[in-house]
Every structure is written in C-alpha cells, then in structure tokens.
Amino acid sequence: MLxxxxxxxxxxxxxxxxxxxxxxxxxxxxxxxxxxxxxxxSMQPPEGNxxxxxxxxxxxxxxxxxxxxxxxxDEQKEQxxxxxxxxxxxxxxxxxxxxxxxxxSYLLDSHLMMxxxxxxxxIVAAGIVASEFSQGTIKMLLSRPVKxxxxxxxxxxATILYAVLLxxxxxxxxxxxxxxxxxxxxxxxLDFNDGNVVEVSYWGRVLTLYGLQFIGVCIYxxxxxxxxxxxxxxxxxxxxxxxxxxxxxxxxxxxxxYEISKYILFAHTDLTGHIxxxxxxxxxxxxxxxxxxxxxxxxxxxxxYWSFVKRDVTA
Amino acid sequence: MYMEKQPIVELRQLSKTxxxxxxxxxxxxxxxPGQITGFLGPNGAGKTTTIRMMSGLMKPTxxxxxxxxxxxxxxxxxxxxxxxxxxxxxxxxxxxSGWKNLLHFARMNKSITKERITEVVEQVGMQNRIHxxxxxxxxxxxxxLGLAQALLHRxxxxxxxxxxxxxxxxxxxxxxxxxRKIADEDGVSVFVSSHLLSEIELMCDRIxxxxxxxxxxxxxxxxxxxxxxxxxAQPAEQARELLAAQGLTLxxxxxxxxAKVEQERIPGLVQMMVEQNMQVFAVQxxxxxxxxxxxxxxxxxxxxxxxxx
Numbered sequence: 001m002l003x004x005x006x007x008x009x010x011x012x013x014x015x016x017x018x019x020x021x022x023x024x025x026x027x028x029x030x031x032x033x034x035x036x037x038x039x040x041x042s043m044q045p046p047e048g049n050x051x052x053x054x055x056x057x058x059x060x061x062x063x064x065x066x067x068x069x070x071x072x073x074d075e076q077k078e079q080x081x082x083x084x085x086x087x088x089x090x091x092x093x094x095x096x097x098x099x100x101x102x103x104x105s106y107l108l109d110s111h112l113m114m115x116x117x118x119x120x121x122x123i124v125a126a127g128i129v130a131s132e133f134s135q136g137t138i139k140m141l142l143s144r145p146v147k148x149x150x151x152x153x154x155x156x157x158a159t160i161l162y163a164v165l166l167x168x169x170x171x172x173x174x175x176x177x178x179x180x181x182x183x184x185x186x187x188x189x190l191d192f193n194d195g196n197v198v199e200v201s202y203w204g205r206v207l208t209l210y211g212l213q214f215i216g217v218c219i220y221x222x223x224x225x226x227x228x229x230x231x232x233x234x235x236x237x238x239x240x241x242x243x244x245x246x247x248x249x250x251x252x253x254x255x256x257x258y259e260i261s262k263y264i265l266f267a268h269t270d271l272t273g274h275i276x277x278x279x280x281x282x283x284x285x286x287x288x289x290x291x292x293x294x295x296x297x298x299x300x301x302x303x304x305y306w307s308f309v310k311r312d313v314t315a
Numbered sequence: 316m317y318m319e320k321q322p323i324v325e326l327r328q329l330s331k332t333x334x335x336x337x338x339x340x341x342x343x344x345x346x347x348p349g350q351i352t353g354f355l356g357p358n359g360a361g362k363t364t365t366i367r368m369m370s371g372l373m374k375p376t377x378x379x380x381x382x383x384x385x386x387x388x389x390x391x392x393x394x395x396x397x398x399x400x401x402x403x404x405x406x407x408x409x410x411x412s413g414w415k416n417l418l419h420f421a422r423m424n425k426s427i428t429k430e431r432i433t434e435v436v437e438q439v440g441m442q443n444r445i446h447x448x449x450x451x452x453x454x455x456x457x458x459x460l461g462l463a464q465a466l467l468h469r470x471x472x473x474x475x476x477x478x479x480x481x482x483x484x485x486x487x488x489x490x491x492x493x494x495r496k497i498a499d500e501d502g503v504s505v506f507v508s509s510h511l512l513s514e515i516e517l518m519c520d521r522i523x524x525x526x527x528x529x530x531x532x533x534x535x536x537x538x539x540x541x542x543x544x545x546x547x548a549q550p551a552e553q554a555r556e557l558l559a560a561q562g563l564t565l566x567x568x569x570x571x572x573x574a575k576v577e578q579e580r581i582p583g584l585v586q587m588m589v590e591q592n593m594q595v596f597a598v599q600x601x602x603x604x605x606x607x608x609x610x611x612x613x614x615x616x617x618x619x620x621x622x623x624x
Contacts, residue, residue, distance in 0.1 A: 003422040010419065014411045136406035140464070143370040144423040145396035313372040 004146065004154030005161070012124065012158060021120040025166060026173055028116055033106070033177040040101055052096050052187075060087045075282075082192040089197040095188060102185030103178045108206055110174040111272060114213035117166045118220050118245060125159045125221040126237030129308065130228035138313055148309045152229070156304075159221050167214050205275075212271035219269050219293055220245060226300040230307045252280045262288075265296050320347050323397075323472050323504045324369070328378035331364055331528075338364045340528040341378070346472065346504045351494060353519035354508040361528040362508045363403070366476050369506070370400040382472065396424060399470030403477055405461025409450040413441060413460050416449060417467065424468040431467065439463045455486050462490070466497075473497070475507045491518050542578055545601040547571030549594040557587060573601050 012018050050058075063084045067077070090097060098105045129152070132138040142148060189200040224241035231237060248266030255261040261281050268289040273279040322345035331339040339361045346352055356362050367373040369380050371387055371394075380387040382394035407416045417436070421427040436445050439459040449457065458478070465473060473494075482490060495518070497503045509515050515522060516536070524532045547570055548554040558565055558574055561584065566573045576584070581598060588595050 007419050007422055010415060011408060011411065014408070014415065016410075135408070136404075137408055139370075139372060139400075139402040140406060140420070141423075142372055143395065143398070143400040143402065144420065145392040145394075145425075145468075146423050147391055312374060313367065 001150060001154060004150060005157050008128065008154050008158035009161065012128070012162065018124070018162075021123065022166065022169065025116055025120065025169060029113060029170060029173045030177055032113070033174075033181050036106065037181045052099075053091065056087050056091055056097075060084065060091070063087065085192055085197050086190045089190060095190070095199075096186060098187040098189065099185035101182065102187070103182040104185065104187065104202060106178045106182050107174060108189075108202075108209070110170075110178065111206075111209035111213045113170055113174060114167070114210070114217060117163065117170060118217050119242065120166060121159065121163045121217050121221045122224040122241045122245065123238055124162050125224040126228045126241055127234040128155045128159055128228065129225065129304075130232055130234035130237050133232040133313075134234060142313060149305060152305060152308045156222075156225060156301075159225060160218060163214065163217050163221055167210065167217070171210055209272050209275060212275070215271055215293070216269045219265070219297060222297050222300045222304075223265075226304045226307075229304045249280060256281050263292060265292070268292050320349075322346055323348050323383060324506070325381040326365075326369070326378070327381060329365070329368060329375050329380065330377045331361075331368060331373065332376045338528050339368070339375075342525075342528075342530050344523055344530060344533070346506055348471070348502040348504050349498050350521060351498050351505040351507060351519045353515035353522040354506060354525065355510065355512065355515055355522055356508075356525035358510065360525045362525060363476060364528075365525070366400075366402065366474055366506075366508055370398065370402060370474055371395055372402070396468060397471045399465035399468065399473045401461045401465050401473075401475050401478055404454075405457055405464070407449045407457060407460055407464075410448065412448055413445045413452070413456075413463075416460065417445075417464055420464045421467055427467055435463045435466050438466070455482055458482055458486070458490075462493075469501075471503060473503055473505045475505065477509055478507060487514070494518060542576065543573050543601040544576050544581060545571055545573050545597065545599050546584075547595075547597040548588050549596070553591065554588065554593055557591065557593075558584070568601075571597065 063080055066072070066080050067084070072080070089095065098108065132141055141151065189202055189205055191198055191200045220241065223244070224237055227240050228234060228237035244266075248264075248269070252261050252264050252267045255264070256267075261267055262284055267281045267284065270280070271286070271289060274286045274289065324346040326342050326344040329339055329342040330337065342365065354362055354365070364373065368375050369387070371391060374388060380394075382397055385394050387394045407413075408419065411419070414432070414436075417432050421432055433442075436442050439462055441456065441459055441463065444452070444456065449460065452460065462478075465475075475494075478490065491514075494505055494507075498505050507515065507518060519536055521533065521535050523530055545568060546554065546558065551570075551572075555565060555572060558572065561580075563574045563576050578600075585595060585598055
C-alpha cells in the first residue's frame with residue numbers, strides 16, 4: 001500500500017499543474033496580507049485615538065440600550081446578554097480584546113483562506129481517478145497484480161495527503177506573513193459558556209478553526225473524488241464540484257426556512273460556524289453536523305468504491 | 316511437443332454479454348508454454364473483449380480465465396503476477412520519464428529491483444533516452460517502453476493486443492525475433508491479437524480465429540500433411556496427364572499446376588518428367604497464404620454482423 005501511495009504522489013508532482021497550484025496559493029496568501037496591510041495603513045485612525053476601554057464602555061452602553069428596547073426576541077436577547085457579559089468581564093478584569101489591526105486578529109481570521117485550498121484540492125481529487133481513464137493509462141494500471149480497491153484507496157490517501165500539505169502551507173505562510181506585516185498587540189479571547197465567561201486559549205482557537213476548515217476541504221474532496229470515479233471524466237468532475245461548491249451554500253440559504261435544509265450537505269461543510277456563531281441554518285449542533293457529514297462521506301465513498309471496483313474498463 | 320505440457324492459460328466456456336448482445340460466446344482455448352499463439356478475427360469479432368477479460372479489465376459474464384490452475388476472478392493478484400499485458404497502444408504517463416513509468420509499474424509488483432529495471436531497459440535498447448519524458452518519445456519508442464513494462468516481472472504469459480502498430484519494418488522484425496526468443500528460451504507463452512495476417516503468419520506457431528464472438532478455428536502453422544507443390548512443366552497437357560496418373564489432386568494455377576503431394580515424392584516426380592523429355596521450369600512448395608485461408612473461413616472478412624440469437 002505504501003508503494004501505491006508513493007506512485008500516486010510521484011504522478012501528482014510530475015504534473016506541472018500541481019506545482020503551479022501550490023505556488024499560486026503561496027502568492028495569493030502573501031498578496032492578500034500585503035493588500036490588507038496597505039488598505040489599513042492608508043485609512044485614517046478614528047478621532048481621538050480611543051483606548052480599548054473607551055471603545056468597550058461605549059459598546060456597553062449601546063448593548064444596554066438594545067436590551068431595554070422592546071423589539072427583541074428570545075434568541076437575540078440571549079446574544080446581546082452574552083456580549084454584554086463578556087464586555088463587563090473585560091472591563092472588570094482589565095482583559096484586552098484582540099486589536100483588529102494586529103497580528104493575532106489577522107491570523108485568527110486567516111482560516112477563511114482555506115477556501116482557496118478547497119478549489120485546488122477539488123481539482124486534484126476530481127482528476128486523480130478520472131485522468132487515468134482519459135489518458136488511457138487505466139488499462140495499464142488495472143492489469144497489475146493489485147486489487148482495485150487498494151489502488152482506489154491509495155488514490156484517496158494521496159488526495160487527502162495533498163489536502164494536508166496545502167493546509168500546512170497555508171497555515172505556515174499565514175503565520176509568517178501575519179508576523180511580518182502586522183504588529184503583535186496582545187489581548188485575549190473570551191467565550192460565554194453555561195452562564196459563565198471563560199478565557200479561551202488563542203492558539204487553541206486558531207488551530208481548531210483550521211482543523212474544522214480542513215474537514216470541510218476533505219468533504220468537498222470526497223465528493224469530487226466520487227464524481228471522478230463514477231463519470232470517469234475529469235472535466236465533468238471538476239466542473240460539477242466547483243459548481244456545487246459555489247451554489248451549495250446559496251441553495252441552503254434559499255431553503256433555510258424549511259426543515260429539509262438541515263440535511264443538505266452544504267449546511268454543514270463550514271463547521272467553523274459552530275464556533276463563530278455564523279451558521280447558515282439555525283438550530284443545528286456540532287454533533288448533528290458531524291453525524292450528517294459522516295453519513296454523506298460514507299455514501300460518497302461507497303459509491304466511489306463500487307463504481308471503481310465493479311465496473312468494466314471499456315475505454 | 317507442446318501438447319504434452321500443461322497449458323499455462325485456459326479459457327473455459329468464456330462468455331461476455333453487454334446489454335443484450337453476446338460479445339463473446341462460449342470460448343474455449345488453451346495456451347501452452349513456449350508457444351506463440353495468434354488471435355485473429357475481423358474488426359468487432361470480440362478480440363479486444365477477450366483480451367480485456369484475460370487481463371483483468373473486464374469480468375466474464377460466465378466461464379473462467381484460468382492461469383496455472385487459478386481463476387483470475389478469485390485469485391486476481393496471484394494470477395496477474397504471472398501475466399504481462401500490452402493493451403493496444405501502450406498508453407504511458409506522458410508527463411513522466413520512461414524510467415519513472417517503469418518504476419511506477421515495478422512498485423505494483425512484489426520485489427522488482429532497480430537492477431531488474433535497468434536490465435529490461437537495456438533489453439529493449441532504451442538506455443540512452445530512458446530519462447526523457449514519454450511525451451518526447453516517438454511511437455516506436457513508446458512501443459518499446461510498453462514492452463519493457465510488460466516484461467518487468469518476468470511473466471510466464473504475455474498478452475499483446477495489436478503490438479506492431481506504429482513500428483517501422485525494422486522495428487517489427489526486431490520485435491518478432493525478440494518474442495521468438497523469450498518463447499523459445501524462457502518458455503513464455505505469448506498471445507498476440509492482430510488483424511495484420513502476414514504479421515501473425517510470420518510470428519506464430521498456432522492461430523485461433525474468432526468471428527462473431529465464437530472461436531471458429533484453431534490450427535497449427537507449418538502443417539506438413541497439407542503440403543502442396545507448384546509444378547510448371549512443358550508441354551502442359553503431358554505434365555497434367557502424368558501427374559494425374561500418379562493419383563494426385565491437381566488445380567490450375569497460372570501457367571502451372573498445384574498438386575497436393577508429400578515432399579518425399581517430389582524427386583521421383585521430377586525424374587519421371589525429365590525421363591519423358593518434358594521441360595521442367597519450376598517445382599516449388601506452395602502454401603496458401605494465411606490471408607487466403609482467413610478470408611475463406613470468415614467469409615470475406617466481413618465486419619461482424621450482430622450476432623444471431
């Protein structure tokens with residue numbers, strides 16, 4: 001099995017496209033940090049240059065006013081109360097928030113850059129099986145003394161390895177540029193948990209967000225992998241996966257009034273929503289999301305293996 | 316001599332139905348070590364389908380492909396490690412060097428060393444260009460690489476589908492003598508499909524002919540008992556009478572006659588003709604070309620009509 005994975009890895013990196021995508025990723029990451037820096041430095045600082053305490057006090061007053069106003073439903077009320085509790089905690093304990101212009105904020109939000117990876121990994125996942133068919137090499141590959149399921153497993157493993165590699169590249173590049181381009185400002189994260197305000201480990205949070213994004217990347221990769229092995233055409237697989245990548249969330253948003261939207265794959269592909277509170281569909285929990293994703297992934301893999309192992313090679 | 320040996324590969328009641336169409340219908344064939352068997356048939360007769368079932372790319376609807384007593388369906392890895400395949404044009408990974416292609420296929424077998432790869436590269440005469448990308452190779456070079464990948468694991472059975480496509484005459488000749496060599500020296504059984512009849516005729520010990528998914532004939536090449544001689548002598552009428560009087564079956568052929576006669580009787584016949592003062596211009600072995608035989612058998616080499624139920 002190790003030899004098979006080495007084969008797939010060798011084929012992957014013998015293609016120019018793989019190198020171009022990886023380099024492009026680094027260029028994008030550095031470029032975006034540069035543009036952010038440039039935009040921020042050309043903005044005027046707010047008048048009087050208030051300290052974070054002043055900002056928070058202002059915010060506290062605003063939140064209290066909001067709470068007093070009659071138009072809030074229960075959910076909104078809860079949110080405002082949480083935010084208020086955190087603000088009060090910060091003022092009471094002299095616990096600064098992250099400076100939005102600092103290294104820490106940039107790095108914390110950088111998990112959003114993982115959407116580039118999704119695109120690149122989908123291209124690889126869609127092509128890794130389908131391209132063997134379109135090049136005609138599948139006949140060479142499958143007339144070897146290796147069972148087909150092993151070959152498919154090695155291809156899936158290589159895809160996931162590529163996703164891991166790109167995630168590491170993204171993470172390391174972002175860490176480097178965020179320290180190079182921005183100033184470290186200190187401050188910390190707070191969360192509201194079971195009625196208490198608790199401090200959150202900064203690096204723990206960053207890694208969690210990256211980890212959750214990585215899961216999303218793998219889900220899309222599995223989907224593209226399935227399309228590639230069923231239709232045996234890389235252009236169709238890439239096209240369809242990217243189309244769904246962009247359309248999926250819109251469909252979920254459109255259907256979000258209905259119960260059914262909870263069971264659509266794309267309501268769950270972005271797991272970071274459970275941490276940042278920006279969920280496409282309300283009322284879903286992390287375990288529920290994971291269960292739904294697990295079912296989808298299982299179905300995708302079963303279809304991929306069935307199609308690859310059982311069907312004749314007629315090309 | 317082949318018949319005493321056990322077959323290496325056996326097709327037993329092999330059938331393949333795609334949709335409602337029977338592509339291959341109850342094929343039985345045995346292939347022996349050291350023998351080159353040609354596989355002939357008009358386009359669409361089922362050659363490629365048969366070869367794909369033998370190389371594990373398609374599953375038979377019924378029947379079995381058996382390699383040294385094990386079925387390909389049940390013992391895929393054991394059987395395929397004895398088989399080398401070149402399916403149609405060898406499609407290699409064009410974006411990699413020839414060497415990396417071979418390394419790739421070597422890793423899919425157990426214990427093929429780098430030395431073995433080097434050895435095969437030298438055998439097919441590619442050592443000077445093996446590190447170039449396959450996209451820069453000529454068709455002939457790709458054919459050689461295709462042969463190299465099929466030989467890496469020293470297969471006992473070699474399947475070749477239209478192997479000489481794109482080879483120049485010198486390349487074809489070299490290829491032919493190479494196949495002969497591995498069949499004779501290493502006892503490899505070779506199975507070659509082709510529609511180039513002259514090619515098969517020069518290369519094979521035995522041919523199997525398929526039409527509409529059914530095996531219509533298996534025959535040994537160079538059959539002695541079927542010997543014919545072309546005899547040209549003047550005056551023609553006198554020659555005909557003399558030969559007919561010897562009890563030979565005769566056929567007109569150009570200026571002379573084709574007689575069905577054993578080799579041992581030729582000197583006697585020549586002597587008789589000379590003694591009767593006939594002028595003998597030619598006495599030569601006459602063999603119907605394979606093409607004649609093939610067309611005779613397949614009824615003019617028609618494109619396979621849809622099979623009657």
